[in-house]
Amino acid sequence: MALHTRILLGLLIGAVLGIIANQMVGPENPVVAFVNEYIAGPVGQVFFNLLYMIVMPLVFASISLGVAGLGDLKKAGRVGIRALGYFVISTALAASAGLILVGIIKPGTRVSAATRDGLMDAYSGDAAQRVAQSESVTFGIDTFVNIVTRNPIASAVNNDMLGVIFFGIMFGVALTMIRGDRATVMVRWLEALNDIVIKIVEIAMRLAPYGVAGLIFGVMSRFGFDLLVPIGRYIVTVMGGLLAHGLITIPIIVWLTVRVRPWDFYRRVRASLVTAFSTSSSAATLPTNIAVAERSLGVPPRIAGFVLPLGATMCMNGTAIFEGITVIFLAQVFGVTLDVGQQAVVMVMCVLTAVGAAGVPGGSIPLLVGILAMFGVPGEAIGIVLGVDRILDMSRTTLNVVGDLGASLYVAKNEAGWTLADLPDDAGRIVPAQLDETPDWSPGEEFAEVQREELGKPS
Ligand code: ASP
Secondary structure (H helix, E strand, C coil), rough: HHHHHHHHHHHHHHHHHHHHHHHHCCCCCHHHHHHHHHHHHHHHHHHHHHHCCCHHHHHHHHHHHHHHHHHHHHHHHHHHHHHHHHHHHHHHHHHHHHHHHHHHCCCCHHHHHHHHCCCCCCCCHHHHHHHHHHHCCCCCHHHHHHHCCCCCHHHHHHHHHHHHHHHHHHHHHHHHCCCCCHHHHHHHHHHHHHHHHHHHHHHHHCCCHHHHHHHHHHHHHHCCCCCCCCHHHHHHHHHHHHHHHHHHHHHHHHHHHHCCCHHHHHHHHHHHHHHHHHHCCCHHHHHHHHHHHHHHHHCCCHHHHHHHHHHHHHHHHHHHHHHHHHHHHHHHCCCCCCHHHHHHHHHHHHCCCCCCCCCCCCCHHHHHHHHHHHCCCHHHHHHHHHHHHHHHHHHHHHHHHHHHHHHHHHHHHHHHHHHHCCCCCCCCCHHHHCCCCCCCCCCCHHHHHHHHHHEEEEE
């Protein structure tokens, strides 16, 4: 059986078993608790960790190779600005869709006080911790100054991806400025690093069917349907916003910018969808996303390696939708009315925080708490939605990575001459199915070519 079929099967089996466990015996049942603690949990965690451990080296290697491959600073700047434009516009569209939807459905006006108190009670511990976390999140000039990291290793250790990205960009830029024969050595080294981390992803993906099953089982057995019922309308609103964006806005953007048919686009990127859905992490999905962009969409490695790491942390369409809806929903629950002007500020904050959120599970939650406080909604209110956040997180992360892929195609078309003819024929194949094949592309050759052409030096 093809690996992608097995991954989907894992997703299904994990979910169904989880719901059955939740409905029949409940999460407190010793057997379910045991399975969660010693089987499903660890397997899921190992899968997640395997993907996560290579994120920083991958970001560094792919960004610097990407920048170096672009040839010069001017070109890198143009690509960066183009990507950023796409990120901001698509995220703003997403946030507006969410705000319109939540204004129409008004999910928060029907939450009973008893339900609210119950949820607040249940999650107050976690909420307090999140609130404390949010206090360390501040917006200001420092936010931008600190992107220029003073210690790239510390950035990597602290999951400060923007810092690592910045270091990678500087590294790549400088790489194009030194002597060709020396640059080549470094490029080869980076390429090897890149290949190695991608190989690790492929190895991790062998564990995916079990890892995905474990992760989903944990969520489903714990929360089942019960918790979903009281705030069903809120969930429906978020899901509706995500679906509308995924099924209407993104297909329109992709069609308008690169002329790829929506069905074909989604068919090609399904490995990324499954990975994002099961890991709830744009960062953990990044390796898969890069492989998918290159092998299933034909995006040149230097573009994919540059745009996707940026997108993993800066382009979060799904997160913007979720944040907008959640802020208004909680305001509704607490009887805070926001006028049009305030809603516009909510939108801007959603875009900004979606750019700033880390691509990890729940990465946007601390920032969301910050927005709530801005509008007089108690930060602890986050406890009301935290209980169902995982399923929403899984869904919004899926849209987040789709947005990144759209951006990479758009940039590839406008900056690297990508055309429809570059879409690989066998792209229906999910990346992990090619586990045992050696990659048929080599950034090394491409870079060597760029170097020969642009630097006029032998490689
Ligand atoms: N989990 C999301 C991501 O990785 C971030 C978030 O919205 O919490 O893209």
